[in-house]
Amino acid sequence: MDQYRVFGNPIKQSRSPFIHQKFAEQTNELLNYQSEYVELGAFELAVRQLIKIGGKGANVTAPFKEEAMTLCDHLSERAKLAGAVNTLSFKDGCIWGDTTDGDGLVNDLLANKVALLGKRILLLGAGGAAKGVILPLLEKNPAKLVVANRTVSKAENIVEQYPGKPISSCSFEEVAEQAFDVIINATSAGLNGQALPISEHVIQPNVTCYDMTYGKELTPFLQIAKKRNAAKLIDGLGMLVGQAAVSFNIWRNIQPDEKKVLTLLRKEMSV
Ligand code: ATR
Numbered sequence: 001m002d003q004y005r006v007f008g009n010p011i012k013q014s015r016s017p018f019i020h021q022k023f024a025e026q027t028n029e030l031l032n033y034q035s036e037y038v039e040l041g042a043f044e045l046a047v048r049q050l051i052k053i054g055g056k057g058a059n060v061t062a063p064f065k066e067e068a069m070t071l072c073d074h075l076s077e078r079a080k081l082a083g084a085v086n087t088l089s090f091k092d093g094c095i096w097g098d099t100t101d102g103d104g105l106v107n108d109l110l111a112n113k114v115a116l117l118g119k120r121i122l123l124l125g126a127g128g129a130a131k132g133v134i135l136p137l138l139e140k141n142p143a144k145l146v147v148a149n150r151t152v153s154k155a156e157n158i159v160e161q162y163p164g165k166p167i168s169s170c171s172f173e174e175v176a177e178q179a180f181d182v183i184i185n186a187t188s189a190g191l192n193g194q195a196l197p198i199s200e201h202v203i204q205p206n207v208t209c210y211d212m213t214y215g216k217e218l219t220p221f222l223q224i225a226k227k228r229n230a231a232k233l234i235d236g237l238g239m240l241v242g243q244a245a246v247s248f249n250i251w252r253n254i255q256p257d258e259k260k261v262l263t264l265l266r267k268e269m270s271v
Contacts, residue, residue, distance in 0.1 A: 003053060004033040004251065007046055008061035011035045015265060016059055019244045022264060023256035031056075031252070043067050047088065047095070057089045057251045059244075065099075065128055072097035081161060082132040087247040098250060101129070102136030104243030105184070105212070111242075111259070112234050114182060114208045116140035122175060123147045124196065125186035126154035129212055133186065134158065138165050142182075148175045150187075150197070172198045179204070183225075185211045190220040203228035212236040216269060237269075238262055 006016040012035075020033035038046045043064045050058060060068040065084035069075065072085060073094040079085050085097035109116060121142045123130055126149035137145055145167045149155040155169035170178075176199035183203065189196045190213055203209060209225035214235040218226060222233045241262045249255050 002031040003050065003055040004031055004057050004059075005036045005046075005050055005055065006033070006059040006061060007036050007038045007043065007064055009038050009040060009063060011037045011061070014061065015240060015269075016061075016244060018268065019241055019261055019265065020248060022261045023245065023248045026256050026260065027248075027252065027254045029252050029254065038064065044071060047071055051090050051095075055090060057087065057247075059247055060086050060088060062128075069097060071095055078102060078135050081135050082128075084128050084132055086132075086243065087250055089250060098247075099132050100243040100246035100250070101132040101239070102134070103246045104239045104241075105133045105210075106136045106140060107242040107245075107258070108234070108238035109182070109208075109210065111238060112208075112232065114210075114232065114234075116142050116182070118143050119181040120179065121145045122178075122180040122183045122202070123186055124172075124175075124184065124198065125149060125188075126151070126158055126169075127186070127188065129188070130186035131158060133184070133212075134162065134167070138162065138167065142166065144168065146170055146175070146178065146180070148172055148198070172196075175199065175202050178202070180207060182208045182210065185209075185213070185219075185221040188213075193220075196221055196224075200224055200228055203230050205229045206231055208232040208234070210234045210236075212239060214240070237265060241265060 014035045068085040074096045076098040079099040082099045087098045089096040147155040152171045159169045209230045211219045211221045214237040245258045
């Protein structure tokens with residue numbers, strides 16, 4: 001049976017085996033997908049071992065997404081720009097690296113009927129999660145994409161990578177002076193139980209608020225959005241399933257039904 005893994009540290013909480021198992025059932029693909037805890041410093045070894053047993057591919061999660069790039073013989077353009085890889089494919093004796101997070105996000109926004117063409121998008125954060133979604137967002141031709149970050153220099157560095165594109169950077173304070181249609185939280189503030197230092201006034205009733213994180217309860221960012229009567233509140237579970245679907249398609253050349261698996265996953269997480 002074809003072997004796949006998701007490598008991470010920690011990894012116990014990963015929903016990827018559940019998602020890929022459901023995709024495989026749906027599409028009648030015969031494969032085995034498991035999560036694997038990898039000690040820091042042992043990532044390359046884990047990848048080489050998987051290749052040795054005839055593995056076909058792997059997903060990569062924190063903290064190995066940058067290191068995964070260095071092992072690849074071939075990198076997609078979007079992985080190069082993101083500076084990270086979440087999908088490895090082993091074929092023709094080579095390692096191919098791609099990142100599917102951005103497409104996962106954009107597909108989920110579209111599935112939630114959030115238009116991006118000509119819209120004003122605010123992206124909060126400039127870490128790995130933010131970097132991975134910029135190219136796919138720009139490809140949807142928004143009016144503007146503003147990257148705001150606590151450490152502004154990091155947002156500036158990202159913007160420099162996209163000359164001629166409608167992208168700019170600013171501080172969290174400067175966010176308050178602008179209007180947006182879509183606000184995406186790509187910071188890890190909520191995960192650490194910290195509040196996002198942005199003015200709540202930027203969340204107006206016409207705004208869609210998207211949080212790349214998720215949990216049983218509404219995330220802290222979405223709680224604020226709800227209080228502010230934002231038009232739509234969307235958590236990152238659809239993005240998780242979406243990025244998995246793009247990876248699955250890369251490996252198996254077949255598109256799974258994301259919506260069905262998202263419904264199953266939500267049910268599974270609510271118990
Ligand atoms: P990830 O891979 O999840 O993006 P990361 O690369 O460590 O993780 O990036 C975390 C992001 O969350 C960064 O944009 C970080 O801001 P800084 O670049 O200024 O560190 C942001 N972040 C984390 N905690 C935050 C907080 N309490 N308030 C605002 N931003 C925060």
